[in-house]
Amino acid sequence: MSKQDLAPAASAGCCAPVAAAPLDEERATGLAAVFKALGDPVRLRLLSMIAAREVCVCELTPAFDLSQPTISHHLKLLRQAGLIDCERRGTWVYYWALPDALDRLVGFLTAARADA
Amino acid sequence: MSKQDLAPAASAGCCAPVAAAPLDEERATGLAAVFKALGDPVRLRLLSMIAAREVCVCELTPAFDLSQPTISHHLKLLRQAGLIDCERRGTWVYYWALPDALDRLVGFLTAARADA
DNA sequence: AGCTTGTATCGAAGTTTGTCGATGCAAGCT
DNA sequence: AGCTTGCATCGACAAACTTCGATACAAGCT
Numbered sequence: 657m658s659k660q661d662l663a664p665a666a667s668a669g670c671c672a673p674v675a676a677a678p679l680d681e682e683r684a685t686g687l688a689a690v691f692k693a694l695g696d697p698v699r700l701r702l703l704s705m706i707a708a709r710e711v712c713v714c715e716l717t718p719a720f721d722l723s724q725p726t727i728s729h730h731l732k733l734l735r736q737a738g739l740i741d742c743e744r745r746g747t748w749v750y751y752w753a754l755p756d757a758l759d760r761l762v763g764f765l766t767a768a769r770a771d772a
Numbered sequence: 773m774s775k776q777d778l779a780p781a782a783s784a785g786c787c788a789p790v791a792a793a794p795l796d797e798e799r800a801t802g803l804a805a806v807f808k809a810l811g812d813p814v815r816l817r818l819l820s821m822i823a824a825r826e827v828c829v830c831e832l833t834p835a836f837d838l839s840q841p842t843i844s845h846h847l848k849l850l851r852q853a854g855l856i857d858c859e860r861r862g863t864w865v866y867y868w869a870l871p872d873a874l875d876r877l878v879g880f881l882t883a884a885r886a887d888a
Numbered sequence: 889a890g891c892t893t894g895t896a897t898c899g900a901a902g903t904t905t906g907t908c909g910a911t912g913c914a915a916g917c918t
Numbered sequence: 919a920g921c922t923t924g925c926a927t928c929g930a931c932a933a934a935c936t937t938c939g940a941t942a943c944a945a946g947c948t
Contacts, residue, residue: 678817678820678821678824679816679817679820679821681813681817684813684814684816684817684820685813687810687813687816688810688811688812688813688815688816689811691807691808691810691811691816692807692808692811692812693811694803694804694807694811695804695805695807695808695809695810695811696804696808696935696936697797697800697801697803697804698800698936699804700795700800700803700804700807700880701794701795701797701800703884704794704795704800704880704884705794705795707884707885707887707888708794708887709887712894713894713895714894714895717894717895722936722937722938723937723938723939724894724895724896725895725896725897725898725937725938725939725940726936726937726938727895728895728896728897729896729897729936729937730936731896732896732897744895744944744945746944746945746946747893747894747895747944747945747946748894748895748945749894749895749896752888753884753887753888754888755885755888758881758882758884758885758888759885761877761881762878762881762882762885764816764820765874765877765878765881766874766878768819768820768823768869768874769823769871769874769875769878771823771824771825771869772823772868772869772870772871772874812905812906814906828924829924829925830924830925833924833925838906838907838908839907839908839909840924840925840926841907841908841909841910841925841926841927841928842906842907842908843925844925844926844927845906845907845926845927846906847926848926848927860914860915860925862915862916863914863915863916863923863924863925864924864925865924865925865926
């Protein structure tokens, strides 16, 4: 039996036949990488602080009970996920948020939300 | 539009924005647990299939190149995250999505997005 | 040139995660 | 009762993750 045609298009009737495409494997991998970056309380708090306004690392590190290398590691993961970016200005390094990555996540979630 | 002044004693300059509260540790832990559940391509695809419509496990398992216990394990994690729920009906088990969890994630993301 | 401070990178240790085969349980059969 | 099918749980293993101290790099000092 072919499971290609999962959608019975039963009583759905008029509108919304198979609302969102079932999320192909490639797109799922890309999205999952970003979600995984948010799957840690420390990184979530870091992102929320950075999204509020551009922040220097020297303000972020003392806000946690973690070592400086650990905070630096989490910032690197957020950056690799495309959620933030940084720049060195003299002695200090400043981080800011990249809204596009958040937009992609919201797009997926609202599509799933709409289906449900 | 009330901006609570949680500003750090830093010399933030004139206005000291700090829009949303910086996401307390407890809420960050709860949200991160849900984001972590989405941090895997298999679970993301499972959720998108389940969100489209209520689905029987017997339709989900053959859609992946993974063993049946592995799919069952991923479904359990999604359920523990509050993203889906299930019910046994005779021989088969059916899963459906819980939109509230998605709403919470969208709420966090759009708040962060607004700040940035 | 040295010294000091801010940040990133480098191993390493301990924990968690993804996956599997084997097994167990539930429900519908004959 | 037995047999078969659908799904969950168990135990194990390799891979990945989080965290740390030690170290290296970068920039502004004296």
